Every structure is written in structure tokens, then in C-alpha cells.
Amino acid sequence: MKQFFQKHTGIIIALVILLTWGAVLWSLLHWEVNFWSPLTYLAVLVMMHLYTGLFITAHDAMHGVVAPGNKPLNTVIGTICAGLFAYNYYGRLYPRHHLHHRHVATDQDPDYHGGNFFLWFLSFAMQYVTVVQVLLMAGTYHLLQVWFPVENVILFWMVPAVLATLQLFYFGTYLPHRGEHEHDNRHKSSTQSRNHLWAFFSCYFFGYHYEHHDKPYLPWWKLYQEKNRLVKGQ
Template identity: 35%
Template sequence: MQTAVSQQTKQNRGLIYAALIVGGWAIVHTYSVFFHALSAPLWQTLGLIALQCWLYTGMFIVAHDTMHGSLMPGREKLNAAIGTAILFVYAGFDWKAMRTAHHAHHQFSGTEKDPDFNATNPNAFWPWYTKFFLTYFGWRQLLILVGFTVAYILIGASYANTIIMWAVPAILSSVQLFYFGTYLTHRQSDAFPDHHNARTNNFTRLASLISCFHFGYHHEHHLFPHEPWWRLPARKQEAGG
């Protein structure tokens, strides 16, 4: 049985989760880049990289929800403003362009017209990831990130910290997003349940949250694209999963 959730509840919970994710990232990111000593025990450096990677992934998922209007239902301008700010910080992405591409992904999922799909290599990870990366990362993003790097160094961050504690987790988060949210869910190695050409990862709720903020419950996302990320486990459970 479907659990009814009001738009106000979705908005309130969505904003709380978004604030926790973005705020958590800002704190960890600032400490990692400006205050963490790379001479510290290796487990501390790796832990901060892993935590940042996960929070970066969460930030992108929040921005993704703004593309569907599900972060703040009925508040189109606020969704756009929040999504624009997050994607700019994430990697200098253009929110409107990514929203257009993402809606094309939903409309033409798993076909040659799908910008997130690699029709020539529908099962090969690295060729597909390379295409995925180059589809969204161009000169605009490179110049913006160079600008961020220069600003960080001028403020006081070391060059090594900007690379190891900022660039590395940001790049790893793109791999994480792609692997759990696109590759596993859209590769053609197994049959799909319907015309959406999407499947759901068979993960527990905790594993799903850790891997990609429930974006691996991808068939449910394609069935209910206006549900926020935190509602996807409930949708999976309703479907008997």
C-alpha cells in the first residue's frame, strides 16, 4: 500500500536533508582543503577523501531532484536556484543544460538518443564512463575549476591539498554516481522489467544510501521521477522489493 506524503512534508524533509548534505560537505571540504595535514596518518586522509566523495555524490543527487522539481514541489524558481548553485560548486556545471539532458535521458532511456547511454558499448564500463564524462565536462567546467583552484591557493590552501583533498574526491564521486546510478542500472547485460530500460540494484537500504543516496533504486526513479531520493526505498518496498 502506498504511503501518502504531502508536498509540504516532502519539502520540509527534502530541505533538511539537503541542508545536512550540503552543510556537511562544506564543513568537511573546508577542513580537508585548508586545515588537514597530509602528513597525518594515512587513514585520516583516506577517510576524509571517502567522506567527501560520498557527500559530493549526495550534493549531486540533491541537484538532480531540483531538475525534477522534487526538492521543493511547486517552487520552480527555488528549485532552479538551489540546483544551479550546487552544480556550479560541484564542478561548474550548467543546471539548465544538465536538466535538459537529464529529461532526454528519461524520454529516450537506453537508446541512441539517451545522452547518458553508450549505444556502441552498452556493457563496457570505461568507454561508457569516458563518454559520460566528456558529455558533461568541457572547457567551461575546466576554466571554472581552474578559477576555484587559483582562489583556493590565494586564500591559503596548498597545491597538494587542492589536488588530493578536492580534485580526487570530486572525480571519484563522478565514478561513484556513474557506476551505481547509471552503469549498473542501465547496462544491457540483463533484461529490463519494462520500456524504461532501467533496473534496481538489489541493495539493502543502508547499502543503497552509502552507494548512491538510493539512486540505485533506479527503476523506481524512472517510474516516479518526481519522487525525491529519500522516497525511493518506500517506492521499492511498495513494489514488493
């Protein structure tokens, strides 16, 4: 049993994130919203974190580390996770992400922009948000209203996806790659100070961004180990 879990850890973690996202969203869509209760806003943050987990899982699939040695399964899991996150298309994300790794912080990097936070985010969004996505989101929003209260749909399906997009951009792109001329490493990437609790909740350890670029074959849940190794080696 232990060998089974060790061999399939990436798949198991991906399924836990997927099933938890689905179960929590389903529950919250049926929940009676109380705008005066702090639990409502905590629930929004929980959903935001789970949305971020979906995208991080899709990202790991792009590096082939969700189901190592099983490319079709890896692609299926990545496609599902990306699709559930506001209808992102895995086939579109995959080549652009690898361009980012090959040409980090250059004109050929689709994730990079030399402007301020807002201009950079606008450029980032234009690279990835498509008209088809917007139409699918709009259609799903109207469809969900048939079965669920509109405030639940907005609070727990729409808002967390927007917040997670900002979270992923801020911690996974903007902070690590801003001021690229200040980075004295070949990956042109900075990294968070070692604080595993904050690193996990802020962006599934992707604040340890130099570590990710240096060893892109490590899944998100092993980045903290690489951080420990580098800190101890200093």
C-alpha cells in the first residue's frame, strides 16, 4: 500500500484537490448566504484557495509530474483542472508556459511585461483570456442561476476564480519576475523567504519560484523540500 501511494502521489493529490473543489462548491451553492457572517467571506477564501489548487495541478501536468510516465492521464487531469478554472484550455496554456520557461523575462516570454502591476496584469490577461472563455463563463453563469441563488453563484463560483487569478499572477508571475535586471541568477527569478505555511497558503509553494525554475520536474508539494535544501546549503 505504501508503495502504491508513493508511486501515485501526484495523481492522488490531484484527485483530492479536484474532489474537494467540487464538494465544497456544491455545498456552498446550496448554502444560505449571510453577508453579516465572517464565515461567508472565509468560504470565499477557501474556494479561492481550491481554485488556485486546480490551476497549480494543471500547471504540474504541463511539466508531466502529476502522472509521471503516463502522458495521456497527465494530459487528461491537466485538461480537466484547467477547464474547471474558468474554462482555461490546457492545449493553449501548455506551449505558452513552456515558452515562459525557455525565454523567462524576455520579449519571447508570454507571461512577462516590463510595466507596472496593472499594465502587466492586463498584458497577462490578454495572453490567456479568450472570447470563447468569456462566452462559456457567461452561459454557465446564466445556467447555474436556474438551480442556485444568484448570490451563491457570484460569491462561490465567480468571485473565487477572479481572486485566484489575481493570486496566481501576483505570487507566481509578478513578484518572482519583476525587476528582472536585479536578479543575479540564470532563471531571472526571485524567491520567497522560507516560511512554508505562508508559501503554501499564498500560492501552493510557488513563491519558491527560483526553486521551480531550477527544478521544474518537482511537483508543487516538493518545492518546500528544495527550499530547505538550498537554505541549508547557504
